[in-house]
Amino acid sequence: MKLRGDFLTHQTDSETLLVPAGNADFSGIIKGNATFGEILSLLKDDITESQIITEMCAKYDAPEDVISQDVRRILDSLRQVRALEE
Numbered sequence: 515m516k517l518r519g520d521f522l523t524h525q526t527d528s529e530t531l532l533v534p535a536g537n538a539d540f541s542g543i544i545k546g547n548a549t550f551g552e553i554l555s556l557l558k559d560d561i562t563e564s565q566i567i568t569e570m571c572a573k574y575d576a577p578e579d580v581i582s583q584d585v586r587r588i589l590d591s592l593r594q595v596r597a598l599e600e
Contacts, residue, residue, distance in 0.1 A: 518538070530554060534595075550588055
């Protein structure tokens with residue numbers, strides 16, 4: 515899976531924004547924290563959910579089950595706005 519090309523990301527000091535552009539079916543802005551931004555960054559290239567979890571576990575000092583839940587929650591949100599190519 516990867517982030518669809520008709521969504522743009524913008525990183526500020528404290529948050530990450532996901533903005534639809536072009537022919538996106540969603541209109542609005544999704545705001546997230548640094549973890550959200552890291553996941554969006556990983557989704558710029560084709561990657562699996564398990565690979566994202568592995569990358570996040572290597573970067574953050576948190577239990578794998580907590581990271582897995584966070585990743586799944588974010589991916590589910592991205593699926594709801596049709597921001598992923600799967």
